[in-house]
Amino acid sequence: REDLEKSVDKNEMSFSGIDLAGLIRKKYGRSYDVQLIKKEFLGKQYLAMNVMWKYREQRSFPxxxxxxxxxxxxxxxxxxxxxxxxxxxxxxxxxxxRPRIGKAVSLFIDMDESGGRANEWINR
Incomplete structure (x- = not known):
């Protein structure tokens, strides 16, 4: 475990929801919702973080x-x-x-060649 922690950037180990909110707000000026999804693209499995079009400052935000x-x-x-x-x-x-009504921004995360690790995390 110690070797693993040493190999991971210290910023990654302390990354929190507040940090993620700050990144999104800095980029877009709003507190957009995010969702993790699994997508297939060109026959390969990917995980993606979708920055959704709904944002915290909307009255209708749930x-x-x-x-x-x-x-x-x-x-x-x-x-x-x-x-x-x-x-x-x-x-x-x-x-x-930029996120807009009905269109999320997908940020892809390539887990591995087969998508096997992706299947461990998200079943859809």
Whole structure:
């Protein structure tokens, strides 16, 4: 376990829902919801973090601030387990896409060649 922790960037180990919320807010100026999904693209399985079009500042947003941050904590923990925090940080910085009604921004996480590890985490 110690070797694993040493191999992972310290920023990844301390990554939390608040950090994820900050990245999203910095990029888009709003507190968008995120969902983890499994997608097949060109015959290969991927996990993706979708930045959804609903955001916390909307009256119709279904979560309180506390529920939203707890949800983002769950997502951040999954990203840490997958070693995908740096991929998500980089993808958020680089993408020019913005969420809009009916269109999420997908940030792909390549788990492995077969998609087997993806199947361990998300069954849909």
């Amino acid at each position: 979560l309180s601030e506390e529920e939203y941050l707890l949800h983002l904590d769950d997502v951040a923990n999954a990203l840490k387990c997958w070693g995908a925090v740096s991929v998500i940080r980089s993808s958020l910085e680089k993408t020019k896409e």
